[in-house]
Amino acid sequence: MLKRYFIIFTAFLGLSHYASAAASTTYSYTECEGSAMPYPVPDMALRAIPDSLTPVYVNHIGRHGARLLSSGDYTVSLLRYLHRADSLGTITPAGRRLMNLCHLVTERTDGRWGALDSLGMAEQRGIASRLYSLAPALFHNTDINAISSYVPRCIASMDEFTHQLSRLDNRIEITTASGRQNSPLLRPWTGDESYKSYIDSDKWHKVYSEYVDTTVPTNVAIKIMGAGYPFSKNEKKDIAMAVYKVVA
Template sequence: MNFISIFRRLFLPLVVLLLAATADAQSAYDEIKADIDKAGGVYFMYPFDTPSATPAPKGYEPFYISHYGRHGARYILSNDQYDNVAEVLRRARADGKLTARGIDACDRFLAIYPHLKGRAGDLTPKGQMQHRRLAGRMYAAYPEIFRRHPRIEAYSTVVPRCIMSMAAFCEGLKEADPSLEIFTETSSVNMYYLNPHSTGNPAGTAEDFRYKSADAPWRPEWRRFCEERIDVETILARLFTDTAYARSICDPLKFEQDLFSVAAHMQCTDLDESFYDLFTFDELCRFWECDNYTYYVEKGPDPRNRGRGTALAETLLDDIVSRAGEDMAAGEPSVRLRFGHDGCIMALLTLMRIDGWTTPVTDPAKIKDVWQVHRIPMASNMQFVFYRNKKNPDDVLVRVLLNEKELRLPLPGDRAPYYRWEDFRDFYAGIVREARLKLEATK
């Protein structure tokens, strides 16, 4: 066998794998380059595209929908972020320490600050619009269900933006058909499954709640990672005439991350302003990467959380599986809606072993290659749509969609993306049992 033959047989496959790995490593930044708003991560707005749909197998029609939706577009998460940016820029301007670009940024931000101050976490008008529109799309996609005037039940976490998202969604359904019967509820008794990472989940421990706090044990490493990725000094010099002065009045990394968050979430508001111009493309990607890191560690397959961030979502998965069986047996409701948060969807996707959400990595620089939070945009949703064989009512199939796009499940798939209800139920009931054992073993 000559050298070329040996190379082709032994080394060419390795070259192909290396090239594929390189392509994957570039894909996250390529996505952002194609749509700069994806740099906003979890602030990315729902795309409302038109995904392709696989027709249901012959003889089957939809009869039941189980749903979990993230709240719609919101303002920034903490008022401290607005206030920090305003105070630092205002003080530096008064002291004559801003560059021309810094003065421009200051004036533009202070002009809109009154419209933002105190609104942290609130649903924006765009967020309400998103859910009304999503409701209309659901109604149009499954006329076989809605034309029967089904009973619809909707449940929300006790967080105001989720309650308002539920209200907007129900309003959207009523706009499509005023005769629909919709029961709504928001109560702390439902928090254990609507937000499994909240204190409402009895399986959560003090360490679990600390793990997503500002003093979480992974935070120092995360800060070092951010300091390595972000050229803090260059950004300071862009805005301040004296970077030593800037360091004396703020934590530079926090100020710049807060400023990035302001820029990232402007797409969620009705304000005609953008602050992307304060950053280079590479800087936006690196801020996105640091934010992306936090969700992976908290809710994803990061080895450091011992699987608990994902396993806690068993309450939500169990509610989806067990309620589906109960609702189908009872004959109602025909539509079960749930409204909660982005991290819950991320953890659910990981727990369900959906491709693209399950890869553990130990090198923080590689997280971006296996996990991208902009895939859970504002108003992100999962729909579990059930189809019944018209000739045999006991023959039921399930199709799962993320943001109205079909998902492939780790189940026997001769008719994928349609799966036998029995296979779906038994597999995920087993996943729930495994998660509960893990939570008990890792207390």
């Protein structure tokens, strides 16, 4: 009998967490990257299956792998602020370094915004390899069905994952599919009228704004723009959030 797998690749919406504006924290640099951190590689010893159990089925739901910055919006916005600070003569040395970073990001990413990168490809191959090593017998003569959304990085992630399985066992039969026909399962919020109505309302704005007001460290903006920069209302928070996105 053919064993059957169902593999799903999709992109999840998430809110990146900002470090507190406290004077000092015990968080490391990478811990502050939040959802932008690469997939962790688990300790396989902790994934051992007890001798009394036999795996019979796998249903894997995975996010896309590491990608390039999804769009140039934050980079362009940050550069606009930094160029103004430069023209006003308030920009700091840290601000100039950040300006160089923005130019580097634009140069390296232009035309490839949001694309799966080499790290993301390696992540997907690694996940597939670890799954295979956990129960290799489960993959022999296996029929795998994999689907993804229409998002290119999700399709590429599915391809890397399934290709790695085929490299490990060429007796695997793999069927893949991608596109908007999978949206009801992979992107359900796009067709949920109550959800869309909620997003279009102002019910969540108050909670979100209060969170931003108490969490986003506005001193970041002063550190790069300079104390003499004429900040307008909410500009410090907007700049700090743009810095977080680009640096992470």
